[in-house]
Amino acid sequence: xxxxxxxxxxxxxxxxxxxxxxxxxxxxxxxxxxxxxxxxxxxxxxxxxxxxxxxxxxxxxxxxxxxxxxxxxxxxxxxxxxxxxxxxxxxxxxxxxxxxxxxxxxxxxxxxx
Numbered sequence: 001x002x003x004x005x006x007x008x009x010x011x012x013x014x015x016x017x018x019x020x021x022x023x024x025x026x027x028x029x030x031x032x033x034x035x036x037x038x039x040x041x042x043x044x045x046x047x048x049x050x051x052x053x054x055x056x057x058x059x060x061x062x063x064x065x066x067x068x069x070x071x072x073x074x075x076x077x078x079x080x081x082x083x084x085x086x087x088x089x090x091x092x093x094x095x096x097x098x099x100x101x102x103x104x105x106x107x108x109x110x111x112x113x
């Protein structure tokens with residue numbers, strides 16, 4: 001069975017299938033990479049909870065940065081957020097994001113109930 005949560009015309013915020021939750025890409029508010037990453041990851045936390053999961057059950061994360069020069073700043077927030085011993089498979093790349101003010105977007109797949 002496929003369960004779609006907070007479904008709109010274009011996308012669902014969460015899609016659950018066979019014990020896996022797929023979250024839509026999350027961006028954050030703020031002016032700096034640190035602020036946007038913190039807010040973005042707080043949004044991921046909220047969606048994970050809604051999906052019946054948590055950050056220690058993340059299987060994969062894809063991080064997009066508008067500028068790879070921000071890699072270390074984003075990682076400082078990321079490293080503090082990921083529970084020790086529970087680092088997911090992760091990729092990080094540079095991309096033009098949906099709005100010019102966005103600096104980071106995170107896409108997460110996690111095991112769920």
